[in-house]
Amino acid sequence: MEPVRASSEPLRFGLTPVVPDDRITFLAGWADWIETQCGRPVEFVQRSRYREILDLLLQGRIDLAWICGYPYIRNRSHLGLIAVPRFQGRPLYQSYFIVGADSEIERLHDLEGRLFAWADPDSNSGYLYPRFRLSSDGRDPDRFFRRTFFAWGHPRCVEAVAEGLADGAAVDSYVWETLALSHPTLITQTRVLERSPEFGFPPIVAGPSLSERERQLIRRVLLSQVQDPAGRSLLNELNLDSFGLEAPDLYDDIARMAGRLTEGSGA
Structure with missing residues (x-):
């Protein structure tokens, strides 16, 4: 070449x-x-x-x-x-809302008043989509959670939820699925609450x-x-x-x- x-x-x-x-x-x-x-x-x-x-x-x-x-x-x-x-055969991925594996949270609205980790303000799956999802339900994403913070990266969001530093997060499905292969013990401490539609x-x-x-x-x-x-x-x-x-x-x-x-x- x-x-x-x-x-x-x-x-x-x-x-x-x-x-x-x-x-x-x-x-x-x-x-x-x-x-x-x-x-x-x-x-x-x-x-x-x-x-x-x-x-x-x-x-x-x-x-x-x-x-x-x-x-x-x-x-x-x-x-x-x-x-x-x-x-997984396609140029697509999703946003996963995740919570702790043993969390009592069963649906997205149960995260109201909780602590939530954003991945990055320029992330689709870790910021734009979750804000859009809440807004579409008539919820204000700036008021829905008790407190939010930026973890600066999807792996760090997963770690924050696994370690109990956040009640929930929204992460890149590719990152979560890849960590399931490379860091299975970490991923077993979380579970997927909701999956978004597919995006590029x-x-x-x-x-x-x-x-x-x-x-x-x-x-x-x-x-x-x-x-x-x-x-x-x-x-x-x-x-x-x-x-x-x-x-x-x-x-x-x-x-x-x-x-x-x-x-x-x-x-």
Whole structure:
């Protein structure tokens, strides 16, 4: 495969906490695989907050990133859709409302007056959708819970509920299901209270610093990953089937939710 360009400058790939912090060895292996395919060093850049990765991307300080569909739809005029992971055979995921495994809470409205953990203000599954869900029931998401806090990441939301630091949380279904494989003891301390409709899976996008030629190459590399034995092994570690090519309208449902919440708030 033709290299991106004859340069030792790394391809800077931003990650939010969709990949747990303890996967350093895995990330090194994935970086090596991408570098072998495209002939350019790869450097993963991790941040705990979605906004930090988005700012780096828009400022051209990183080249591409794996982000949530919510910041993507708000900035898609500046971002290029590179590829979308396929999880359990489809480019879709859900928001899971979770509570402690032994909690007496049986339905969403039982969380009223309780302590709740948001994942991140730029997360669809961990912030936008749960607020939309409550608003659709005529509840004010800013008053429904006794107190809320940001855990800054879906794995940390799961930990907060498992450890009794929060009565409930809303988390990315992919993260919860993947933790069920890698950290089963943690997941058995929680249970799913309610599942959302399906949304477009968090995409890999390019920022303004990545040329069209470079975008096409990294897209080909990711789309072909499932066909390479080493690449497929890495996908298995990620609990993903493959990367696919999807149209931007995959995220229109998220855009509609965001618009309705904005209208409802009078903003």
